[in-house]
Amino acid sequence: xxxxxxxxxxxxxxxxxxxxxxxxxxxxxxxxxxxxxxxxxxxxxxxxxxxxxxxxxxxxxxxxxxxxxxxxxxxxxxxxxxxxxxxxxxxxxxxxxxxxxxxxxxxxxxxxxxxxxxxxxxxxxxxxxxxxxxxxxxxxxxxxxxxxxxxxxxxxxxxxxxxxxxxxxxxxxxxxxxxxxxxxxxxxxxxxxxxxxxxxxxxxxxxxxxxxxxxxxxxxxxxxxxxxxxxxxxxxxxxxxxxxxxxxxxxxxxxxxxxxxxxxxxxxxxxxxxxxxxxxxxxxxxxxxxxxxxxxxxxxxxxxxxxxxxxxxxxxxxxxxxxxxxxxxxxxxxxxxxxxxxxxxxxxxxxxxxxxxxxxxxxxxxxxxxxxxxxxxxxxxxxxxxxxxxxxxxxxxxxxxxxxxxxxxxxxxxxxxxxxxxxxxxxxxxxxxxxxxxxxxxxxxxxxxxxxxxxxxxxxxxxxxxxxxxxxxxxxxxxxxxxxxxxxxxxxxxxxxxxxxxxxxxxxxxxxxxxxxxxxxxxxxxxxxxxxxxxxxxxxxxxxxxxxxxxxxxxxxxxxxxxxxxxxxxxxxxxxxxxxxxxxxxxxxxxxxxxxxxxxxxxxxxxxxxxxxxxxxxxxxxxxxxxxxxxxxxxxxxxxxxxxxxxxxxxxxxxxxxxxxxxxxxxxxxxxxxxxxxxxxxxxxxxxxxxxxxxxxxxxxxxxxxxxxxxxxxxxxxxxxxxxxxxxxxxxxxxxxxxxxxxxxxxxxxxxxxxxxxxxxxxxxxxxxxxxxxxxxxxxxxxxxxxxxxxxxxxxxxxxxxxxxxxxxxxxxxxxxxxxxxxxxxxxxxxxxxxxxxxxxxxxxxxxxxxxxxxxxxxxxxxxxxxxxxxxxxxxxxxxxxxxxxxxxxxxxxxxxxxxxxxxxxxxxxxxxxxxxxxxxxxxxxxxxxxxxxxxxxxxxxxxxxxxxxxxxxxxxxxxxxxxxxxxxxxxxxxxxxxxxxxxxxxxxxxxxxxx
Numbered sequence: 003x004x005x006x007x008x009x010x011x012x013x014x015x016x017x018x019x020x021x022x023x024x025x026x027x028x029x030x031x032x033x034x035x036x037x038x039x040x041x042x043x044x045x046x047x048x049x050x051x052x053x054x055x056x057x058x059x060x061x062x063x064x065x066x067x068x069x070x071x072x073x074x075x076x077x078x079x080x081x082x083x084x085x086x087x088x089x090x091x092x093x094x095x096x097x098x099x100x101x102x103x104x105x106x107x108x109x110x111x112x113x114x115x116x117x118x119x120x121x122x123x124x125x126x127x128x129x130x131x132x133x134x135x136x137x138x139x140x141x142x143x144x145x146x147x148x149x150x151x152x153x154x155x156x157x158x159x160x161x162x163x164x165x166x167x168x169x170x171x172x173x174x175x176x177x178x179x180x181x182x183x184x185x186x187x188x189x190x191x192x193x194x195x196x197x198x199x200x201x202x203x204x205x206x207x208x209x210x211x212x213x214x215x216x217x218x219x220x221x222x223x224x225x226x227x228x229x230x231x232x233x234x235x236x237x238x239x240x241x242x243x244x245x246x247x248x249x250x251x252x253x254x255x256x257x258x259x260x261x262x263x264x265x266x267x268x269x270x271x272x273x274x275x276x277x278x279x280x281x282x283x284x285x286x287x288x289x290x291x292x293x294x295x296x297x298x299x300x301x302x303x304x305x306x307x308x309x310x311x312x313x314x315x316x317x318x319x320x321x322x323x324x325x326x327x328x329x330x331x332x333x334x335x336x337x338x339x340x341x342x343x344x345x346x347x348x349x350x351x352x353x354x355x356x357x358x359x360x361x362x363x364x365x366x367x368x369x370x371x372x373x374x375x376x377x378x379x380x381x382x383x384x385x386x387x388x389x390x391x392x393x394x395x396x397x398x399x400x401x402x403x404x405x406x407x408x409x410x411x412x413x414x415x416x417x418x419x420x421x422x423x424x425x426x427x428x429x430x431x432x433x434x435x436x437x438x439x440x441x442x443x444x445x446x447x448x449x450x451x452x453x454x455x456x457x458x459x460x461x462x463x464x465x466x467x468x469x470x471x472x473x474x475x476x477x478x479x480x481x482x483x484x485x486x487x488x489x490x491x492x493x494x495x496x497x498x499x500x501x502x503x504x505x506x507x508x509x510x511x512x513x514x515x516x517x518x519x520x521x522x523x524x525x526x527x528x529x530x531x532x533x534x535x536x537x538x539x540x541x542x543x544x545x546x547x548x549x550x551x552x553x554x555x556x557x558x559x560x561x562x563x564x565x566x567x568x569x570x571x572x573x574x575x576x577x578x579x580x581x582x583x584x585x586x587x588x589x590x591x592x593x594x595x596x597x598x599x600x601x602x603x604x605x606x607x608x609x610x611x612x613x614x615x616x617x618x619x620x621x622x623x624x625x626x627x628x629x630x631x632x633x634x635x636x637x638x639x640x641x642x643x644x645x646x647x648x649x650x651x652x653x654x655x656x657x658x659x660x661x662x663x664x665x666x667x668x669x670x671x672x673x674x675x676x677x678x679x680x681x682x683x684x685x686x687x688x689x690x691x692x693x694x695x696x697x698x699x700x701x702x703x704x705x706x707x708x709x710x711x712x713x714x715x716x717x718x719x720x721x722x723x724x725x726x727x728x729x730x731x732x733x734x735x736x737x738x739x740x741x742x743x744x745x746x747x748x749x750x751x752x753x754x755x756x757x758x759x760x761x762x763x764x765x766x767x768x769x770x771x772x773x774x775x776x777x778x779x780x781x782x783x784x785x786x787x788x789x790x791x792x793x794x795x796x797x798x799x800x801x802x803x804x805x806x807x808x809x810x811x812x813x814x815x816x817x818x819x820x821x822x823x824x825x826x827x828x829x830x831x832x833x834x835x836x837x838x839x840x841x842x843x844x845x846x847x848x849x850x851x852x853x854x855x856x857x858x859x860x861x862x863x864x865x866x867x868x869x870x871x872x873x874x875x876x877x878x879x880x881x882x883x884x885x886x887x888x889x890x891x892x893x894x895x896x897x898x899x900x901x902x903x904x905x906x907x908x909x910x911x912x913x914x915x916x917x918x919x920x921x922x923x924x925x926x927x928x929x930x931x932x933x934x935x936x937x938x939x940x941x942x943x944x945x946x947x948x949x950x951x952x953x954x955x956x957x958x959x960x961x962x963x964x965x966x967x968x969x970x971x972x973x974x975x976x977x978x979x980x981x982x983x984x985x986x987x988x989x990x991x992x993x994x995x996x997x998x
Contacts, residue, residue: 004222005271008327014265016321020283023951024255025248026210026299027283028311029218029241029267034279034330035197036081039153041307042195043079044342047370047401048415049715050677050741051192053077053185055103055371057764060180062173067111068119070167070177073551074371075103076399077181078126078343080153080195083238085225087217089258092138094217095162095238096153099131100124101343101419102397105167108549115544117537118612121431121551123396124167125419127345127446128428129232132165132181134158138197138215138242143694143701145648145973147840147877148199148304150696151215151244155185155193166229189680191715194695197242201302203842205249205849205869206889207899208288208298212247212254218264222272236272246299249849249899250288253951269327277327280311284324287903290912292888296326301885308335310885334359339404339416345448347424348390354383354416356404363410366403367418369394370673371762373736374627376400377420390422396430396616397421401673424448424528427521431596431614433535436507438490443500443519443532451525455500457492458518458531464575464594465512485509489517489536502534510539513608514575514598533596535612543570543601543609550613559586561611563601573600577615588615627669628660632737634769635776636681636757640722644746646709646783648700649720649971651744654681654779656757656769659738667736671759676739678760681713683753684770684778690745690755698877700748702786702973709749709783717744719839719877720971747783754778786972790997794836795976796828797995800923803916804936813991817863817938820916823993825976826929827968836974837874837928840967841891850898852958853980853990854942864940865980865990867932867962868895870919874928874969894919895933900954907952908941930966932978934993959984963998 014020021027046052056075062068078099086095105122124130136157142149163178164171185193200210223239247254258264267283270276280300288295296318300311313328337358346352356362365383369375375394377387385402400418405411427445434441445453465485490504502519515536522529543563553559561584563570572580576597577589586599592615601609635657644650656679660668681690690711693699698718703709722744734740745755756778758768770777801810804819813819827836843849855863872892889896894917905914916935925931945953961979968974975998982989 006221006266006269008269008277011265011267011269012319012321012325015319015323015325019322020265021285021323022245022255022258023253024245025208025251025285025288026246027267028244028246028300029281030197030244030330031241031268031276031279032082032084032220032239033275035242036079038197038306038309038330039081039195040079040342041338044339044415044417045307046192047417047673048403048413050673050679051715052677053188053192054677055674056181056184058180058184060176062107062168062176063170064172067109068173069108069110070173070180071106071108072180073104073106074395075105075124076101077132080155082153084217084219084223084240085238086135087219087240089216089218089243089264090260092215092217092242093135094138094153094242095133096136096155096158097131097133099126099129101126101417102395102399104395104551106549106551115541115609116548117541117610118431118433118549120429120433121549121614122167122428123426123430124428125345125397125421125426125446126343127426127448128444129229130166132163132178134164134178134182135162138217140213140215142202143697145699145701145842146697147201147203147842148696149202149213150196151198151200151213152695153195153197156190158182158185189692191692191695196306196696199304199696201304203840204302205843205891205896205898206298206302206887207250207897207902208248208291208295209302210244210246210299211249214245214254214257216243216245216258217241218243218266220268220270220276221266222270234272236275239270239275241266241268241276248288248299250903251285251951252900252954252957267325278317279329282311282313282326282328284326286320286322286324289320289324292912293886296324297885298888301887305330307338308333332358337404337406337412337414339402339414341416343417343419345419345421346387347421347448348387348393351384351386352418354379354385354402354404356383356406356414358406360406362404362406364405366405367400368673369398369400371398372627372672373669377418385418387418387420393420393422397426421448423530424526425453425521425523425530427519427530427532430530430532431535431612432532433537433612434504435540436504436536436538438504438506440501440503441534443502443521445498445500445521445530447523447526447528449523449526449528451523453498454522454524455492455494456520456522457489458520460489460516460518464516485512485515489515490534492519504534504536507536507538512575513537513539513600514610516575516594516596518595531595533594535596535598537610539608541609542607543603545599545601545609545611548611550611552614552616553588557588559588559613560584561586561599561601563609567603570601570603573602574598575600576613578613586613588613628671629668630661631658631767631772632661633657633659633774634757634767634772635774636755636769636779637776638779639742641725642780643723643782643784645786645970645972646747646750647786647971647973648702648746648748649698649718649967651714651718651720651722651746652781653717653722653742653744654755656741656743657738658740658759662737670737670739672762675759675761676741679741680758681743681745681755682758682768683711684756685754699746699971703748709747711745711747711749711753711783714744714746719875720967720969745781749783750785752780752782754780786970790836790974792995792997794828795995796824796826797993798824798826799992800824802920802923802933813936813988817936819936821934821992822920822923822925823932823934823978823995824925824929825932825978825995826925834969836968838930838966838968839874839928841871841873841930842965842967844963844965847960847963848898848900848957849896849962850901850958851960851962851980852901852904852955853984855990857942859942861942862939863937864942865934865936866897866901866958867934867993868897868915868917869933870895870925870931872925872927889917898958901958903952904943904954904958905940908943909939914940928969932962932993936991
């Protein structure tokens with residue numbers, strides 16, 4: 003089956019429940035998951051958290067005779083597919099395309115000098131990518147607020163890594179392993195993409211508290227043997243399944259077993275993909291709750307770029323389980339720049355638009371490797387690429403940023419892949435012997451026209467021995483022995499592909515022959531050339547360097563041979579010239595793509611080097627354009643002391659200014675260089691790691707033991723200690739870049755911290771090398787209070803409802819009452835009055851208690867609790883509210899989901915639980931309210947008479963165990979319970995509080 007209709011799904015669901023005792027099941031479509039991943043990937047470029055361009059060498063065969071090399075390879079966003087998903091795990095295939103960069107192959111045969119084999123310019127249109135199987139995982143820390151559904155590149159299964167640039171299965175896996183090593187070298191937070199965050203401190207009854215993740219292939223998403231770049235869009239289509247236990251359910255459900263017919267929940271077709279981006283199944287027992295339960299399940303779930311689940315009333319059905327066919331929809335907080343990733347050509351213009359409810363306040367652009375190569379963008383978002391002479395490579399990456407918000411302080415980004423020419427050809431240089439082995443070529447065009455392949459006639463002067471000019475007679479063009487036969491056969495294979503089969507060359511002179519192959523876009527007439535270098539005489543000498551991909555204009559390139567024998571002479575095939583000292587002078591404006599330099603000894607033994615003449619003339623394309631640093635400083639912007647609780651921060655400012663020689667402005671360091679910025683311990687040089695993705699702080703380990711320092715890119719809700727320090731303010735100019743970072747620790751002690759980054763020249767630069775007084779900062783982790791005593795708090799009773807007159811202690815004569823018990827910090831001379839940022843109930847604990855007056859069969863007198871809490875201040879990275887929360891603890895009294903289920907079973911009255919938070923008695927910000935409700939009409943509930951999934955009473959009879967985080971980031975372990983033991987007269991009338 004390839005297509006699946008909504009009617010077919012509903013027919014299957016009508017045959018009985020499929021929810022397997024879970025509270026809810028969500029199915030998220032691949033198409034929208036990949037869109038959210040792209041959003042997150044692009045956002046990483048706005049805060050320098052992207053995966054750095056890759057430059058690395060690796061073996062392509064088991065003997066190390068064939069080697070590969072990446073130069074400034076830039077990866078695209080991770081994209082998921084589910085062709086191998088079985089619904090028994092969360093395994094997915096992640097694929098990251100190659101947006102830009104160079105790939106070089108060279109041979110190192112035993113006893114032979116190294117030689118270039120292939121040089122590729124790689125871009126997204128060519129379809130090359132790195133792929134691997136990864137299992138999506140749920141991760142949470144003991145103190146973190148969110149359970150995170152994440153894709154971690156570090157979890158890639160090594161035996162599944164591969165890249166289509168490899169020409170053999172072994173080479174494909176070797177390239178994949180090299181890329182994997184590069185991923186692992188990145189800071190941890192750059193290796194992770196978060197698909198969703200489940201708020202563990204949202205205690206509404208429909209909030210997920212337990213989640214299992216599975217992946218499922220769509221009926222039309224079957225696997226084929228085609229290369230990834232040739233696969234249909236439908237291949238690998240599928241969904242991520244979220245099996246959720248909400249707080250209204252005592253136990254989790256069970257997982258599908260092999261052979262179980264769990265339906266695919268997203269209607270769609272092979273041609274169009276999934277019709278909906280999210281379907282939610284819900285246990286019917288939740289119907290009738292306040293607000294719409296279908297939306298409440300995913301309300302506490304944060305998704306990238308502020309998306310949320312929505313559905314239309316006409317797409318809700320109740321065949322057995324409740325089902326809502328819906329979408330992961332944008333909210334008022336959703337913004338993205340479109341087009342998100344786009345290719346253009348030098349001097350071309352392209353308009354950008356900020357999509358969302360907020361208009362763009364301004365636009366910026368920068369080249370990620372060199373600001374000197376950045377294009378221009380207007381206030382209306384129209385981008386114009388620079389002339390090709392300013393490019394850093396044949397293709398380069400520029401960032402376009404749209405600013406929005408009331409102060410223009412928020413931003414979204416797009417990436418531009420800029421090409422020197424419209425047509426890209428790969429490989430652009432190929433070396434072969436005289437044996438006629440076929441060579442595969444591919445080309446793409448930004449203009450999208452049909453590509454025509456043809457051979458370009460080689461000038462007669464390039465078919466002669468030792469090049470167009472013989473040594474010893476620079477005026478004479480000696481064409482003796484010029485090769486006149488055809489150099490090979492070119493076949494157009496269609497779809498931008500071709501095959502060239504070199505002719506077998508029987509003679510060994512000329513030593514070097516060239517065949518230029520051209521791919522032309524028939525629509526625009528634009529073309530690109532590739533060069534086949536045919537070596538007819540084996541080389542003996544090792545020329546160093548054996549391959550030159552770029553050089554400075556108006557410069558020279560020195561070549562040498564180790565242990566140069568007497569009588570060695572230098573020659574060249576192509577353009578430019580080489581002296582007998584081995585110094586090569588390139589042409590001012592090359593007409594041919596390649597020159598070959600030859601070292602020759604008495605016309606018997608030779609050695610070769612290949613020089614590419616690329617149309618990029620920016621001096622030293624491998625660097626960002628600056629020569630030295632004038633300032634590299636780090637200074638404190640807050641007190642240099644924090645509690646060693648893993649949350650309180652110390653803010654530092656790093657300033658990097660490049661040195662200006664003479665008049666003018668030096669380019670600043672590039673985005674890629676700024677992205678490599680790290681902090682390190684100056685005593686030993688150990689790098690201080692960044693926090694994991696999605697975390698606000700470190701776990702509060704025992705501060706008396708050696709602990710950890712960490713760096714955060716963002717201010718968290720605790721922030722720094724009051725009191726700013728004023729460092730020297732440098733004037734900002736075009737040569738200066740700054741970065742704010744935040745240190746935190748769970749270690750007591752002092753540290754001296756410096757800053758470092760890696761230049762595009764791969765040289766590390768450290769602030770400690772620039773002795774200007776701000777080369778390092780002193781930071782101290784201070785032990786937090788070991789344990790607060792009960793006199794640090796107040797626990798005050800406020801009678802609210804049911805009391806008549808002034809006697810609010812006459813519990814024997816008053817049956818139905820509500821008291822607020824407010825927990826707050828007590829004033830003290832020793833420290834500022836405590837106020838609380840977070841309320842975190844223990845994982846196995848409920849948020850309500852219950853107690854009946856007795857255990858008699860007809861007992862109806864009962865007390866139970868609810869709570870309300872407004873944090874002192876909200877989380878810094880707070881997403882827009884997904885939907886109205888009928889159990890918002892800042893507006894209502896919140897009851898545990900199990901208590902709600904118990905009350906529904908016993909009385910059936912949806913209004914039995916009083917959720918009103920009385921305004922006159924509402925606790926202040928940072929205080930916690932526990933409401934004690936005494937009623938006379940709740941029949942006793944017996945767990946022993948219920949199914950295991952309905953034994954709700956026992957968990958609710960436990961004390962409330964919880965932690966509070968104060969404004970300094972310190973945790974307080976506390977307990978609230980009924981003030982007397984069960985069975986004692988009056989035990990359910992009041993609450994008590996204690997420190998754990």
